[in-house]
Amino acid sequence: MKQISFLDEIIVDNFAGGGGASTGIELAIGHSVEIAINHDPAAIAMHKANHPTTEHYLESVWEVDPIKAVRGRKVALCWFSPDCKHFSRAKGKTPVHNNIRGLAWVAIKWAAKVRPRVIMLENVKEFKTWGPLLKNEKGEYYPNPKKKGVTFKRFVKSLRKLGYDVEWRELKACDYGAPTIRERFFLVARCDGQPIVWPKATHGDPNSEEVKSGILKPWKTAGEIIDWSIPCPSIFNRKKELSENTMKRIARGLQKFVINNPEPYIVRIGQTGFGGDRFQYELNKPLTTITTKAEHLLITPFLTSYHSETREGEVRALSLNSPIHTLDTSNRFGLVTAYVSKQSQNSVPATTVDRSSFVKSFLIKYYGADIGQDINSPLHTITTKDRFGLITIKGQDYKIVDIGMRMLQPHELFKAQGFPENYIIDHDYTGKPYPKSAQVARCGNAVPPPFAEALVRANLPELCGDRDKVKRAV
Structure with missing residues (x-):
């Protein structure tokens, strides 16, 4: 039976931002992701400071050719955190942009071209309502209320046509050790025949029987982040x-x-x-x-x-x-x-x-x-x-x-998101000071690292040990 070593597999973080998902992945596997992509220079500057060995692409996710980027290497995981503001309830009645609402389609491009064996996508829970847009007399676009979820179903169908099993759930960061109630939608797709695994909560309500009996740890609190x-x-x-x-x-x-x-x-x-x-x-x-x-x-x-x-x-x-x-x-x-x-x-x-x-x-x-x-x-x-x-x-x-x-302060907010205390937020990879406003913006856009760590440990346990020794029969 043929054996495959996972030593040469790589991980790609699309929409890498300041590095929330990349940090969580690193906490799970023990090293930085191989590729990070983002169009924002400020985001890449923070990512480089914390993940200097990562190959960074400062450009739109659509401009990156997956085949050229991976250079023949197998892809274990592609992570996607497309812009969520055009799905969020906080968006209200503000017009939306179809090019931003459609960013998630880049996952299909990577699935078709380099076939990552696992794909993970993070967004707000309203992502499930992704549907066609209507144009008003001013030329502005708004979601069609009669077709909520139509595009989301097409997206899932496209992944399944490419041979992926697809599941999705909503998870809360506080259940995995971050002192924030942030709730996010996660979609996991895989094509390697292995089951999709949803991580079990590690923390819970202090008044719950699970916490009182010692099965779960109590939620971390806002008081713990205060300096x-x-x-x-x-x-x-x-x-x-x-x-x-x-x-x-x-x-x-x-x-x-x-x-x-x-x-x-x-x-x-x-x-x-x-x-x-x-x-x-x-x-x-x-x-x-x-x-x-x-x-x-x-x-x-x-x-x-x-x-x-x-x-x-x-x-x-x-x-x-x-x-x-x-x-x-x-x-x-x-x-x-x-x-x-x-x-x-x-x-x-x-x-x-x-x-x-x-x-x-x-x-x-x-x-x-x-x-x-x-x-x-x-x-x-x-x-x-x-x-x-x-x-x-x-x-x-x-x-x-x-x-x-x-x-x-920014360092308190990053701690609230579940970032390690030694995460660099006040300067970029060149040593240039990073203004507080930019620090806060990167923090608010970030994926709480405990989310990514828990999902990777659950679905890619073979990458979370000694990659030189782990083999898998196929």
Whole structure:
């Protein structure tokens, strides 16, 4: 029986971007992909910095000839992550471009010309609605609502005609170890007679029986990506005041995640910053002793979102105890921290200026007057104690002495996507600095590496060991 060595097989990452899929594949097989293709110079610059041994094609995927690119080598895997913005629900009623919606067809070109034994395609879950377009009187194109999914079915049929078995599913990144709820559509096709394997989840809801029994690990949380060494400046007395909507979002988040939260997420900080003694309190155990000195403070943080207007009463924010929401190409997450100290006559201010009065005024304006009481309902219970700015933690009263806010930094966002901590994001392969806006854009467009790693380990286990020794009968 003929034996084939997989040593000479290669892997191709189309639409390589900043390297999310390539990184996940490398985590699985132990080396960089052989070929990466992308038309964006900025994306290729980041990819080269992290995958210097990869052969890079800075051009449209349509311009690359698969036969010339592989140079006679067998292709184990072709990965495709075509532009998803013309399928995403976030696209709304904006006109679409047929040349972008049709990018996935390049997978058929590779299948026909070099016959990769495995093809993987990643996109938003609305990719299944891919269908023909209609042209309006302005010459703009829109999806035909009566033919949703027609083109997708043609695409699948084309792969099957070429001898591929085809399956697809929707997976969540948090189930595979990334601290984000990002959900994506994956299509796997293979022509080598082996079964398509969907990776089993490794992480789950902390409250699930699978996690409690030790079968799964708990989801990684937003709190794990935060760099606590970065200062979170006060929202008061800023050079440029925050917008009204931002202030309302902060107030609603404070109400939900701090004031009304029986078990707030708590971190200790030091007087000169977070320092080496920082740690997250275990919420199921008693708090350690909190003194009246300013160097022993607590923060109860949460994340607020900057996207779109809020509807009345809606909290566009999330706790740090859960995976972060889906990241996109703009930085929409701000870390809000309520600095608290023990409520006693002997307590001292947290800063050189006692901002407790600012906190009280802020909460009265945005929490009390704005969302705290509906004038058409009976008056809420009046207590003998002014509750604005006070929270109770494990039966002990604390006062909010300041509120801070900062945007999440690129290295935190990349960590949220599941990238390794040593991933290079601040400069390209020549050493040229990479602006933060470009870093965030690459992060939002990236495939969370745990997705690619899990799919490759499940479907190409023979590449995840010693490729010199692995043989397979055919």
